[in-house]
Amino acid sequence: MEMKQRGEKISMLTAYDYSSAKIIDKAGMDVILVGDSASNVMAGNQTTLPITLDQMIYHAKSVMKGTRRALVVVDLPFGTYQGNSKEALASAVRIMKESHAEAVKIEGGAEIAESVQRILSAGIPVMGHLGLTPQSINKFGTYNVRAREEAEAAKLVEDAKLLEELGCFAIVIEKVPAELAAKVAAELTIPIIGIGAGGGVDGQVLVMHDMLGLNEGFSPRFLRKYANLGDIMTDAVRHYIADVKSSDFPNEKEQY
Numbered sequence: 001m002e003m004k005q006r007g008e009k010i011s012m013l014t015a016y017d018y019s020s021a022k023i024i025d026k027a028g029m030d031v032i033l034v035g036d037s038a039s040n041v042m043a044g045n046q047t048t049l050p051i052t053l054d055q056m057i058y059h060a061k062s063v064m065k066g067t068r069r070a071l072v073v074v075d076l077p078f079g080t081y082q083g084n085s086k087e088a089l090a091s092a093v094r095i096m097k098e099s100h101a102e103a104v105k106i107e108g109g110a111e112i113a114e115s116v117q118r119i120l121s122a123g124i125p126v127m128g129h130l131g132l133t134p135q136s137i138n139k140f141g142t143y144n145v146r147a148r149e150e151a152e153a154a155k156l157v158e159d160a161k162l163l164e165e166l167g168c169f170a171i172v173i174e175k176v177p178a179e180l181a182a183k184v185a186a187e188l189t190i191p192i193i194g195i196g197a198g199g200g201v202d203g204q205v206l207v208m209h210d211m212l213g214l215n216e217g218f219s220p221r222f223l224r225k226y227a228n229l230g231d232i233m234t235d236a237v238r239h240y241i242a243d244v245k246s247s248d249f250p251n252e253k254e255q256y
């Protein structure tokens with residue numbers, strides 16, 4: 001909130017393992033998100049739905065070991081908080097106790113208010129997530145831009161205000177028109193972190209594999225690729241294979 005007040009944009013990026021978290025933290029990232037996108041980019045699933053609480057805790061523990069200064073937020077996975085606020089609290093408590101992360105993120109607005117409230121009442125900071133909420137892909141049917149229609153846009157504004165009133169410390173808004181996201185950011189005092197939500201918000205989040213070019217074929221309009229590690233890795237691996245086949249590796253200096 002202080003960063004928002006002084007107009008300093010918040011940088012946020014996902015990480016799922018120790019080595020990446022160490023690099024991202026050292027580079028100066030403000031927030032590391034252990035996203036349930038691990039289900040896609042780490043486990044190879046089509047959606048975020050299959051990842052389990054145990055798997056999220058495994059990723060979060062690994063990230064925490066590599067992080068010294070960034071705030072680490074962990075997604076509560078699908079099915080661990082929606083139906084029952086006591087279960088939501090138990091899931092959040094497991095993440096905090098077992099991973100030592102500092103906050104949880106959950107998808108949804110009014111429909112999960114009771115869960116948000118109960119988690120907050122235990123002293124666990126909660127980040128909201130509105131707009132395109134990938135755990136609801138089977139309800140939406142597509143990953144297209146959300147809240148283009150007036151009714152959905154109005155509900156998003158209401159949900160954002162509700163999450164702020166409940167005590168969430170920030171909200172991710174995913175894939176909605178830039179004008180709508182900017183309006184929410186202007187009306188709320190807590191930071192709005194956008195992904196595919198334009199530049200009028202308080203910070204940006206991307207999935208690490210997407211922005212490093214490790215997620216071949218994934219090129220939505222909102223994504224800026226800062227490297228093409230997929231190509232670099234392919235070249236390196238091919239080089240290694242060739243060196244092994246030709247007996248160039250290992251050489252005399254690379255043996256005992």
Ligand code: KIV
Pocket residue numbers: 014033034035036037038075172174195205206207
């Ligand atoms: O799981 C994730 O990586 C996310 C980001 C896309 C915000 O929720």
